[in-house]
Amino acid sequence: MTGTTTQSVTLVAATVGTGLMAGLYFAFDISVMPGLGRGDDHTYVTAMRNINDAIDNGLFGLLFLGAFLATGLAATQQQRGGRPDAARWGWLAFALYGLSLAVTALVNIPLNNQLARAGADAAAARTRFGGRWTSGNLVRTLACTAALAALGRALTLHGRASAA
Template sequence: MMVLALLTLLLHGALTGLFYAFSMSVMPGLNAIDPAQAEAAMRSINRKILNPWLYIAFMGSPLAALAAGIVGGSMWFYAAAAVNAVGSFLVTVAINVPMNNALDAGTMSYQEYAPRWTRWNTIRTVACAAGLVLAGVGLTTL
């Protein structure tokens, strides 16, 4: 159980850090350059980020938390899984990915994309951080 709880904490921390880095440095950095360059860079980032390391953290966070809740019987891990599933997974699938696709297809300008995408990414960051805290509390109750 301890290994599963620590894995949950690690995955939530990795995902929180990824989303945080985008909101506090990547997007402001892109916003400081020419919009056409920023758009090209974001398209490249969106393509390159789709790799096994992302999927491990993105899919693994809520699944590990759910598994830790089942194995350990702790509501804290169930709560971490729920917050992550709604605030990270659902927001990503319903909002951020469609925006990425629209940017890639040229149906959304970078000027439209950046503020909205960053706002929703910050929501993902907060949700993942909340999941991290919940998993941390769950770990202390083992």
């Protein structure tokens, strides 16, 4: 592959991966959490534990970290390829995606771990978990969606520079 083709593939991969993550977080915001919220405490806690166990897999890990790494690589390639405008948008996307990772590490994962260790009092576990987890997820959704928009702009600028 040529340098320009490699840059294009990396930028597209970063964009697709970030879009998938934004979509996953958004799905939790608009359907999973509201749906679970309609159930009783035991169902809520059991379902969230099952979701947390199911999502802890290699494919999710590859996407979760791979999108971040691809975004950083894409920004670097744009910079080195003489596309500073596209690179700036790539670095913005990298920072925004990094914010979603930080929120995951500092808010959502610790809450998931607390929920996994919670005792038999499902109402107390749900109270400690629900609002904070949902707020953290909303930040992740917004950060990944903004990163996706930034990558879209980087793609546009990359395409214009390649066509020139």
